[in-house]
Amino acid sequence: MKESFSLKMEKKLGKYAIRNITFYLIICYAFGYIIELINPEFLSFLTLEPSLILTGQVWRLFTWLIIPPDTSNLFFVLIMLYFYYSIGRSLEAVWGTYRLNVYLFSGMFYTIVGSFILYFIFRYVTMIPNPVGYGLYFSTYYINMSIFLAYAATFPDMQVLLFFIVPIKVKVLGIIYGILLLVSCIQGGVVTWVVIGSSLLNFIVFFFTSRKRVRLSPKQVKQRVVYKREVKKQDAARFDSGIAKHKCAVCGRTDKTNPELEFRFCSKCNGNYEYCQDHLFTHEHKK
Numbered sequence: 001m002k003e004s005f006s007l008k009m010e011k012k013l014g015k016y017a018i019r020n021i022t023f024y025l026i027i028c029y030a031f032g033y034i035i036e037l038i039n040p041e042f043l044s045f046l047t048l049e050p051s052l053i054l055t056g057q058v059w060r061l062f063t064w065l066i067i068p069p070d071t072s073n074l075f076f077v078l079i080m081l082y083f084y085y086s087i088g089r090s091l092e093a094v095w096g097t098y099r100l101n102v103y104l105f106s107g108m109f110y111t112i113v114g115s116f117i118l119y120f121i122f123r124y125v126t127m128i129p130n131p132v133g134y135g136l137y138f139s140t141y142y143i144n145m146s147i148f149l150a151y152a153a154t155f156p157d158m159q160v161l162l163f164f165i166v167p168i169k170v171k172v173l174g175i176i177y178g179i180l181l182l183v184s185c186i187q188g189g190v191v192t193w194v195v196i197g198s199s200l201l202n203f204i205v206f207f208f209t210s211r212k213r214v215r216l217s218p219k220q221v222k223q224r225v226v227y228k229r230e231v232k233k234q235d236a237a238r239f240d241s242g243i244a245k246h247k248c249a250v251c252g253r254t255d256k257t258n259p260e261l262e263f264r265f266c267s268k269c270n271g272n273y274e275y276c277q278d279h280l281f282t283h284e285h286k287k
Helices: 005-016 020-038 040-045 060-066 076-094 099-123 141-154 168-187 190-199 201-209 218-241
Strands: 159-162 166-169 264-265 274-276
Touching: 005 099, 020 040, 020 060, 020 076, 020 099, 020 168, 076 099, 076 141, 099 141, 099 190, 099 201, 141 168, 141 190, 141 201, 168 190, 190 201
Parallel strands: none
Antiparallel strands: 159 166, 264 274
16 A cells, blocks of 8 residues: 555654644743733844845744734733643644644745735735835734644534633634634735735645544544553553564564564455565465
8 A cells, every 4th residue: 555645754754843842832922922021122023024034134934933922911821822732732642743743834834935925916016115014914823723723623522611611612613713714804905815825724734635534522532542542551562572563474574673664464465464565565465
């Protein structure tokens, strides 16, 4: 069976994925809130402004992540940070570290691309000589919203307490937010279209490619967590006892004797027969 491109990339790049990435994102927000309290004017040097980036201020490609979502209530800031941290951890537990990294980094990349698209529209279509100030529209707000929408699509039947009182399923909140976004696009102009479209493009890609494979009920979430925990225990026991996890039915090589090999089960053989990469496509099928 041929591996998908995403699986191949995960095998090559998975070891570089940042574990607990939402924690570091929350740290960036916290740092931004501190700057806002001490010297709010300094945040203007951190915004995603393509016109200034093209003049050499390349740090803006990264520092816009420090600018936190706008709010003036410290209590709700702390609640919001904890909420996004918790749902990020839930997504990482189900998706895996690599896939969550890809989701977040692709959202950041699409946002940067969207800012440059908006810049070129104003610069070369509307002929504004030096369009500055639109970087404030591209903020971490939509990064947070993409995390929430992914959570709502993955755990649609999970319940949260709206206003800390009313229990409501996250899929309902996701639908409501989607309607608000649609209304904003209808009422807004080209700036709104580009900002929302680019910032949430990662969710759109996720929704049409992976939604059915990761959509889970609360019971399934618990079962998956328990299953992963048991698998880790069994793998650790096999490793300690020297028992091989994989063994080729043709040559007898295992993941212990040849850890560089890959092993796969053959779907055309009757029974659970596993083969190494050298015999997966060359063995005689067992009927």
